Amino acid sequence: MAPCLCRCRCKLLLCICSPCILLTCLFIYVVLAVCFSMAPSISPIGASRPLPLYFAATGASKAGFLASYPLNDFWKNYLDNRAMWNWLQHIMDRLHNPILHSNTAGRNNVLSLGDLFPVLGKLKCKQDHSMTKFMSDFQAMPRQIQDFVSSMHCRDYPLLIDQPRVCARRPDLREAAPMLLLAIKTQVHDFQNRQAIRKTWGRSGYVKGLVGKGGIVRRVFLLGNREQDEHLYIDGLLEMESQRYGDIIQWDFQDTFFNLTLKDVLFWQWFSMRCPHARFVFKGDDDVFVRTPALLDFLQSEEVKAKVSNSSGSAVKLEDFIIGDVIISAVPVRKNSTKYYIPQTFYEGLYPPYAGGGGVVYSGSLALRLLQVSKRVHLFPIDDVYLGMCLHRLGVSPIHHPAFLTFDFPKKEKKGPCANHTILLVHKRSPAEMYDLWNEMKSPSLECRNATLRVQGTGKEKSTQVTAERLPHADSIL
Known part of the structure; x- marks a missing residue:
């Protein structure tokens, strides 16, 4: 009886202890597995195992057991100052870099050229040659370059x-x-162009779309001042024109080709005070033709797309919307006999993507943002390129649309009978041609009534390198 009782006790003890022993072993195994997985793995030669390629950026250090780090600076402290504009803008961009200057991030502090160079900040809007020392060949430059460099510090007219x-x-x-x-750029003596626009595509008031309800359209002409040697009676004629039509805006600066950028900057300022609630802005030249009813239909369709994409269904301001004939990777014209000439001592590199200046459309909310960013972008002689520089710093990419023909219909393209009914804008057109086109738009043929917008061009707009055909008067761009 005693041996039997002893065997029963042993079996009972074994049944009770075995699960405890197994659980203890399992616990020890789990603890060791976790510890080993957290410990750094060592290669046979005692060095750290190299990180996968997608963890190590190009130019990063991979030596030893330290984490990878960049070998070069993210931002250059110094810039080769052979090109004057690049050097000035480099300083401005660094001052507004939110990472380099995190204590100013989120603020509306905008430094101007006068803040960087106090001497220039005290100057009135007249020529000053203190900045010309940054261009070694300044005296050999064409007069328009000299005048621009001497007055580029001023934008308050x-x-x-x-x-x-x-x-x-x-x-x-x-x-x-x-x-x-x-907003149409024009000059004092171009009355015929302004009158043709007023009577055709630039009519002010309620404009009905081709298929949509249309909307309210307003019109202003942007002008500088005349040459000093012109007759004074022109001032009186312009004042009479302003009183008659109520669409003339004029600033007191010389209305030259290189001062067209001033019209953009000053217009954005005027827009913020006089018309900040406009939903869209068309900025163009006075020798273009615009199918305004078709443009209104197109813009309303863009607003519908924006509302659909917004999950809440509320109105969207289209803050990044800008569309036109976009040019990418354009090179500065280095031939000093053309009006587009930009010397290498003034600017180096390619131009940012920009829309051809014959005509471009952007949202009203983007116009307000362009005003703010323009305060930290130095003026540039070519207005189209300057707009692209401002967009670049806003992180906005202009949208290309083949219906914006700022260089007219392609020469190699066969123009059909309804070609004019497939565009939104075409450049360049005389006042007589504007009247003819307007009459054609008002009474389209049966064949052309259902014509749709151009959806593709000849393929040049997709090129990564602008050609002489895409850049006006750029028969020799290098």
């Missing part, structure tokens, strides 16, 4: 003629703010 009520709400119209503001 007084208004001579203003239109404070052009975007004001009117009792007879249903909308409080314009859907589209036409």
